[in-house]
Amino acid sequence: MTNLSAQLVMYEEEVRQIQAVADRLQQDSRARAILVVDKNGQLIAASGSASDLDTTSLSSLVAGNVAATGGIAKLIEEDEFHGQFHEGKGISVHMTIVGRRVILVVLFDKSTTHGLVRLRVKKASVELAAVLEEVAKKAESPQVNVFAEITDQDIDNLFND
Amino acid sequence: MSFINYSSREINCKLVYYGPGLCGKTTNLQYIYNKTKADAKGKMISLATETERTLFFDFLPLSLGEIRGFRTRFHLYTVPGQVFYDASRKLILKGVDGVCFVADSQMERMEANIESLENLRDNLTEQGYDLDKLPYVVQYNKRDLPSAVPVEELSEALNPTRVPEFDAIATSGEGVFDTLKALAKQVLTELRKGG
Secondary structure (H helix, E strand, C coil): CCCCCEEEEEEEHHHHHHHHHHHHHHHCCCCCCEEEEECCCEEEEEEEEHEEEEEEEEHHHHHHHHHHHHHHHHHCCCCCCCCCEECCCCEEEEEEEEECCEEEEEEEECCCCCHHHHHHHHHHHHHHHHHHHHHHHHHHHHCCCCCCCCCCHHHHHHHCC | CCCEEEECEEEEEEEEECCCCCCCHHHHHHHHHHHCCHHHHHEEEEEEEECCCEEEEEEEEEEEECCEEEEEEEEEEEEECCCHHHHHHHHHHHCCCEEEEEECEHHHHHHHHHHHHHHHHHHHHHCCCCCCCEEEEEEEEECCCCCEEEHHHHHHHHHCCCCCCEEECCCCCHHHHHHHHHHHHHHHHHHHCCC
């Protein structure tokens, strides 16, 4: 299991793989948009018409939602609700927790069905889980800290109005 | 904890404003939102009750500029201060990189401050964090009110570990950015140590 309190570091290779999974899922499920969100509310990848959306806010709210539902699960002694579905008139949202660490979000409309989305999400979840395993493995081996060289001056410069 | 994305060359950090009900956590975020240039901020989200009390959290994404080729982004959250929202507060502390404790300077809120601070410590411990090891600042808000307790007294009661502390009047913005900057600096310094 991944350590949830550990720093999340994503390298280009893994981001590319996650992006590929998201792109494929978006096409296969005929969804409007796909978001891959860290449980802490950070967006990792987006696909489809995501550029029209406020993905930062969406990611934060999705994570808040999943966290709240996780809180409910704990209270009723359920391990985790790994799936959630919000049905709207025009757009619906399907969320799945993958590898206990990320949330796979699918926004879809009438041009597809919930059944197809669920089916495609199943396949994508397995692929995504494999990539996340790699991320976790990499995190275990010592990495070069590119920020070790940051000076006080660098930090101060950020705050010069 | 912070999220470093080498692909988009971004560092994302989560800062949480904690404190008793009505101490001014949301007001801090609103002031920051109002005074930040449009291209450096995202939308501010408030999940509040009809009477504008925070129900779940407020959220404000800020972009601070580049550091060694990485864009630094801070996600500011507040917690609901009212005692009975403890379950929600715990959720918001997940993945926190830095905490600002906003104290209400008024004499009659002293007990609420102490209770909230203890609650912060307990909730962090429950999530596997130690407040003494996290980037952490304290803000004494509402310094303009007549019943404000002297800062020395507040400091003795609420800041025994002597972390950076700031006087503030969040409604007029006094001290708000000083507090934020001090916290953000600590978080970035922590990142240098390897997070």
